[in-house]
Amino acid sequence: MFRAIASRIKQGHRTMPYPAAPLQMPERFRGYPIVSPVTAASGAECPYGAYSKAGGGCLDMGKCLFCAECPVGTIQFTTDYRLAVTNRDHLMVHPGSEHHNARPLPPDLRRLFGRSLKFREVSAGGCNACEADTNVLSTIGWDLGRFGIQFVASPRHADGLWVTGPVTENMAKALLTTYEAIPDPKIVVASGACAINGGPYIDTPQVCNGVDSLVPVDLYIPGCPPHPATILDGLLRILNKIK
Template structure:
């Protein structure tokens, strides 16, 4: 017993200091995009035609939809640059549209009534609606000792009856649509819904396939959008802490 205690003392505190201290992302990380005014309309038009998911359009001098973007960084146009800013989550679908000089939106806190209910204890039931397991894996990372999601009072539960909200990954395939709706209905009101990843937001690489619903908000209302393919654990945690009014 004594040796076990000494071992724990030598190991020290393993959980990262975030959000008390900022996170440093690697240089290769592809975060918030910056869209600059294109130098030529032909180049911008080519970028719109080349993106197979329709993430970039030439409208209004160029517009990148983070909800559709897979952050592959292979945009043909040279007017799109990805920063290392991991703060991507928003509470409105239209806030995922990035244009030259547009405001960088962040997720807004829940209403005061919901904050009183969920501010210290928030439970999610996760549904993988046809996902590839990438978003699920990065969500699970938050439960490891380094991130320790439970220290914020946020947990994932096995039953929708025990949940405060629905966590959705995957493109909401037709085969999972009914399961998604049934789970949503089983969660007691009031409840919140999180769409995690490009698939859950807009279908991802499966967009416009007859077998998917092109995003969860075509079936149920969504309160938090977390873009990425998959979103980084820091992006996920940032969005959750912001809706709980833990970040300023």
């Protein structure tokens, strides 16, 4: 026991200070994109339909896998991890468009969920990468619980539904059953490109192209998978803990 106590003292405080201090992302991190006007030299179209040349160029972050295979010189990824939004249309990035962040929930919901927010997670046919990066938030480095946010085993104990994966045909009924089992009022989070729009499986007959084709979504967190910083930023913004 004394060895364990001595070890903890030696290790010190391991939880990062965010949001009190900003996060510094590595240069190779692919964050918020900057879209330049389309030129004649622009490369091929995105195989997942995330980029369109129409109207001067547009990148849909909801469909984007952040693979960086975009037309050279047309799209540049910054290190800005603030990608989560509350409006699906705000994931559309045009040349010179405004950078939108997630907006706070209505005051009545913030009063209910501001100090305690529990999610029931449904993995709806994904690869588990989004689940893995969400689980990282429960480690000592991020300590999601300090904000009163936790994942629970039963939808009856939850305040919201957390969805990953493209929502396959075999998972659609389970997702709806879970959604209906969560008491009202409740919120829904679509985490990852698959949950938002089907990801690489978009428009295949076995998937529903994202969760908002079945239930209303309150928070969209893009990425493949979303970085833990992106996830946490979105959650804290809807709870009005950061601005």
